[in-house]
Amino acid sequence: MATLHVAGINIDWTPALGTGPTPPVALPTYPFQHQRYWPQTAVAGVGDARVLGQGSADHPLLRAAVxxxxxxxxxxxxxxxxxxxPWLADHAVLGSVLLAGTAYVELVMYAGDQVGCALVQELTLQTPLVLPEQxxxxxxxxxxxxxxDGRRPVNVYSRVEGVEGSWTRHATGVLSPQAARxxxxxxxxxxxxxRPVAVDGLYERLADSGYVYGPVFQGLRAVWRAERDxxxxxxLSEQVEADGFGLHPxxxxxxxxxxxxxGLLDDDGAVLPFAWSGVRLHATGAxxxxxRLTPADDGGIAVAVFDTAGQPVLTADSLVLRPVTADRLGAAAPDAAQSLFTVxxxxxxGAQPDTASVAAESVWGWHGQ
Incomplete structure (x- = not known):
């Protein structure tokens, strides 16, 4: 009878339930008075750094601070x-995906901002950070x-997730509260x-030299030469967001x-940023x-970055670059042998290169160590 009732059939319930000593109770004539079970106020969730006793860091690459x-x-x-x-994969040198040297500058500038040090007085990149595929x-x-004098030391470390081992120091430097000029x-x-300098085919030529830049890092549009400058x-590519960065790496x-x-470098081999000095961020969001790139007295390059209105965004007194080899990058790569699961x-x-052997290798030729 209940099934028929909910299906829309008009049921006479009197034979089944009877009239009883009292008449049936009518439904209330006022709105249902309900109380919410779930809390309305925001609480710290599983992904909130406060749950771990830390503060939040409002940066795309840094999420917690203590x-x-x-x-x-x-x-x-x-x-x-x-x-x-995924944009990190667009920066590969000599066959290895590296964290761009400019990313260390971004991380250290953000850290300096948290402690009132707007000037990256020195920053030396010691070991490349090779990013694993998985x-x-x-x-x-x-x-x-x-x-x-208010100056602070700063270091950048990394460790492969899931692999027990010591941390690797990739960069070391000094932050200063000196007011930015x-x-x-x-x-x-x-x-x-x-004088215009042709940029057609630049990234194809760089790839031949070992610099494989994906679309996100192929941002150069035009180049001019005027005496030494x-x-x-x-x-910046539309594939990435600049929000949260001081200046996107x-x-x-x-x-x-x-x-x-x-032609600002004499060495024809692959080079990477080695030492920055006097780096100041003047504006964000560009x-x-x-x-403007100018040879510096220490053999480096002075860097000055402006927005389209000609206002300063970032300046660096000097950037020194050093040669790098594939062997060195290979030594810096995460050690896959430390993992119990590798492919x-x-x-x-003795297998013959026929269809059957190829199929067999495809099915059985992969082993986990």
């Missing part, structure tokens, strides 16, 4: 992976106590008397591509850049 208990230092942490940040890399940016704005663009125009990296194109191609001895 003040060190034994002083005035700060530790910022994050996780890098090609799945979470899994992620844990990253730490450590900022130490200030000295009597704001340079004069950039005037006429392109500068008067500057080299000027360039760079646009892909945009700053593309701003350095004219160094080799315009995605189209005008760049290797094991050819069958």
């Amino acid at each position: 003040s060190l208990a034994d002083g005035d230092g700060v530790l910022l942490t994050g996780r890098l992976s090609l799945s979470a940040q 899994g992620g890399v844990q990253v730490q940016v450590w900022v130490g106590d200030p000295d009597q 704001v340079p004069a704005g950039l005037g006429q663009w392109p500068p008067a008397g500057a 080299v000027y360039a125009e760079v646009t 892909a945009a700053l990296d593309a701003a350095l591509h004219p160094i080799g194109l315009a 995605t189209t850049l005008r760049v 290797q191609w094991m050819p069958l001895p």
Whole structure:
């Protein structure tokens, strides 16, 4: 009878239920008074750094921050992976996907901003960070106590996720509270008397030299040469968001591509950023850049980045580059042998290159160590 009732059949319930000593109770005439079971206020969730006793870091590459208990230092942490940040895969050198040298600058500038140090006085890149194809890399940016002048040491470390082992220090430097000197704005663009430099086929030629840049890092649009200075125009790809970055690493990296194109380097081999000095961020949010590169007295390159209105975005007193070899990058790669689960191609001895053997190798030739 209940089934018929809910199906829409009019049922006379009197024979089944009877009238009883009292008449049936009518439904209430007022709205249903309900109370919400779930809380309405925001609470710390599983992905919130506060659950772990840390503070949140509002940066795309750094998600948590904690003040060190034994002083005035700060530790910022994050996780890098090609799945979470696919644009990182667009920066490969000599067959290895590397964290761009400009990313260290971005991480350290953000850390300096958290402790009131706007100037990256020094930053030396010691070991390349080779990103694994699978899994992620844990990253730490450590900022130490200030000295009597307010300067702080800073280090950048990483460790492959899921592999027990020591941390690798990739960069070390000094942060300073010294007020940033704001340079004069950039005037006429392109500068008067500057000669255009052809950029057609640039990234194909760079690939032949070992620099394989994907679309996100192919931001160079035009180059000019005027005496000692080299000027360039760079646009950040629409495939990535600039929100949260001081200056997106892909945009700053593309701003350095004219160094080799315009003959500012004598070495024809592959080079990577080695030492930065006097780096200051003046504005955020720029995605189209005008760049001036000038040989510095220390053998490096002075870098000045402006927006389309000619206002300064970032300046660096000097960037020194050093040669790099494939052997060194291979030594810096995560050690797959430390993992219990790796995939290797094991050819069958004596197998003939016919259809049956190829099929057999495809099915049975993969072994996990």
